[in-house]
Amino acid sequence: MARLTVIRWLILGLSCLFLLSGCSFTNGSTAGKTLTVAVEPTFPPFEFQSGTSELQGFDVDLMNAIAQSAGFQVKYQNMPFAGMIPALQTQTVDAAVAAMTITAQRAKIISFSRPYFKSGLAIATRTDNQNITNFASLKNKIIGVQIGTTGALKAKSLPGSEIRTFNDSPLTLQALINGNVDAVLNDQVVILYGIKSGNLNRLKVVSSLLTEEFYGFPTPKGSPNLDLINQGLATVLKNGTYAQIYQKWFGIQPPQLPEKSPIENQTSKKGVSELFTSLSIIFKSLPVLLGGALVTLELTTLSVLLGILGGSLIGIVRLSPALPLRFCAGAYVDFFRGTPLLVQIFMIYFGLPALAQTFGFTLNLNRLVAAVIALSLNSAAYIAEIVRAGIQSIEPGQAEASQSLGLSSVQTMRYVIFPQALRRMLPPLGNQFISLLKDTSLVAVIGFEELFRKGQLIVAESYRSFEIYATVALVYLFLTLLFSQAFSRWERSLNPIKKQSK
Ligand code: GLN
Numbered sequence: 001m002a003r004l005t006v007i008r009w010l011i012l013g014l015s016c017l018f019l020l021s022g023c024s025f026t027n028g029s030t031a032g033k034t035l036t037v038a039v040e041p042t043f044p045p046f047e048f049q050s051g052t053s054e055l056q057g058f059d060v061d062l063m064n065a066i067a068q069s070a071g072f073q074v075k076y077q078n079m080p081f082a083g084m085i086p087a088l089q090t091q092t093v094d095a096a097v098a099a100m101t102i103t104a105q106r107a108k109i110i111s112f113s114r115p116y117f118k119s120g121l122a123i124a125t126r127t128d129n130q131n132i133t134n135f136a137s138l139k140n141k142i143i144g145v146q147i148g149t150t151g152a153l154k155a156k157s158l159p160g161s162e163i164r165t166f167n168d169s170p171l172t173l174q175a176l177i178n179g180n181v182d183a184v185l186n187d188q189v190v191i192l193y194g195i196k197s198g199n200l201n202r203l204k205v206v207s208s209l210l211t212e213e214f215y216g217f218p219t220p221k222g223s224p225n226l227d228l229i230n231q232g233l234a235t236v237l238k239n240g241t242y243a244q245i246y247q248k249w250f251g252i253q254p255p256q257l258p259e260k261s262p263i264e265n266q267t268s269k270k271g272v273s274e275l276f277t278s279l280s281i282i283f284k285s286l287p288v289l290l291g292g293a294l295v296t297l298e299l300t301t302l303s304v305l306l307g308i309l310g311g312s313l314i315g316i317v318r319l320s321p322a323l324p325l326r327f328c329a330g331a332y333v334d335f336f337r338g339t340p341l342l343v344q345i346f347m348i349y350f351g352l353p354a355l356a357q358t359f360g361f362t363l364n365l366n367r368l369v370a371a372v373i374a375l376s377l378n379s380a381a382y383i384a385e386i387v388r389a390g391i392q393s394i395e396p397g398q399a400e401a402s403q404s405l406g407l408s409s410v411q412t413m414r415y416v417i418f419p420q421a422l423r424r425m426l427p428p429l430g431n432q433f434i435s436l437l438k439d440t441s442l443v444a445v446i447g448f449e450e451l452f453r454k455g456q457l458i459v460a461e462s463y464r465s466f467e468i469y470a471t472v473a474l475v476y477l478f479l480t481l482l483f484s485q486a487f488s489r490w491e492r493s494l495n496p497i498k499k500q501s502k
Pocket of ligand 1: 098099100
């Protein structure tokens with residue numbers, strides 16, 4: 001008994017220690033304080049990870065130099081770019097190292113340090129594309145952008161173009177190489193660096209800069225750390241460290257930077273109107289989200305139908321007496337069940353066209369096709385197991401009895417085994433349908449605008465993450481409840497005892 005109590009206390013103590021080590025406390029004093037800084041290391045040369053997974057880049061060096069001169073420590077936290085502003089709003093992080101452009105809309109909800117880099121947007125396209133020569137020529141073209149960036153906003157300002165949003169900048173360039181998009185809009189330095197360092201000689205930068213932008217380090221509104229960062233930045237600009245870092249990454253002397261951004265930080269207004277704004281944002285986004293829900297349903301239905309078709313076939317092959325067939329079907333199930341769906345989606349949409357190119361031909365997969373292929377290949381593996389288990393669960397006596405009545409093996413399967421097995425397969429099939437419905441949200445990574453992606457796009461512009469994601473969750477919940485009800489009804493209707501009692 002006493003031993004048990006000791007073990008229990010030990011576990012409790014260890015859990016507390018674990019929790020404490022995971023928390024970071026911030027205090028009022030600035031001496032030796034640690035700032036949690038968000039970073040998305042997929043934006044070379046500003047922030048990226050080398051082969052040794054070491055965080056580096058112009059922004060990272062600059063932030064480290066600022067921290068050193070202002071006397072604080074930096075704890076980097078990985079985070080997607082589109083999630084940084086919501087994280088700053090909720091003060092989950094103290095700042096971000098993100099090559100973030102100072103824009104009027106952002107300056108309303110977060111505060112920016114003084115400008116530390118002069119940048120601008122540019123167009124990238126394939127070297128063999130002669131039609132795209134300037135911004136206006138992007139009309140009716142497919143433009144790839146990174147979600148939540150100034151590039152995405154600029155693309156939206158051009159009527160008549162189709163926009164594909166990706167989660168990070170390397171994916172936009174990969175989509176351009178694969179021929180999934182005609183052009184990419186992104187920060188010029190990042191495109192140039194990507195082309196040079198990635199040896200992407202099939203890509204080029206078109207025309208001059210489309211915009212003039214300044215990067216600033218963002219902090220939450222009213223944060224005491226903003227002054228600290230500004231002081232550090234002023235020091236490194238003055239003592240030559242900034243010029244050294246600039247020289248290291250760009251090989252030239254830095255241009256003159258304005259002391260103040262042309263876009264000023266604004267004071268935030270909060271109050272009763274906040275609730276009203278939240279509600280109005282939800283109502284305004286509802287039609288768009290419902291449109292996304294329709295796409296989700298379309299995707300689920302197509303993938304489930306194909307999955308059932310393929311899964312039944314593989315399930316039956318799994319029971320075949322021929323060993324090689326059984327082995328192939330088993331290997332299929334092992335592969336698709338044993339690898340993450342997200343990896344399969346990436347392999348199909350980005351990997352296959354790249355592989356095709358190395359063999360000298362072009363494979364341009366449509367997003368819907370790629371998404372349906374990935375989802376149905378994956379669900380077929382699970383459905384195959386459901387079908388196999390369902391058929392095997394019917395006692396062998398049933399088959400023997402029907403065959404002794406003179407039924408052929410196909411008739412036995414059709415009239416005796418399958419109807420009974422179907423009833424047993426329905427609950428796991430229902431689960432599979434609902435899992436698939438939720439898994440469709442993963443195809444957002446290829447820019448497919450289903451329910452979740454629509455939500456992400458709204459958050460990227462409105463920065464209202466809680467309201468929008470809560471609404472997205474409710475729509476998913478509504479759909480899954482609806483389908484679980486439908487499946488239970490179907491199951492009940494197949495129950496012979498219930499049917500008779502009616
Ligand atoms: N400078 C761009 C913006 O602020 C892109 C930044 C990024 O993708 N890290 O929108």
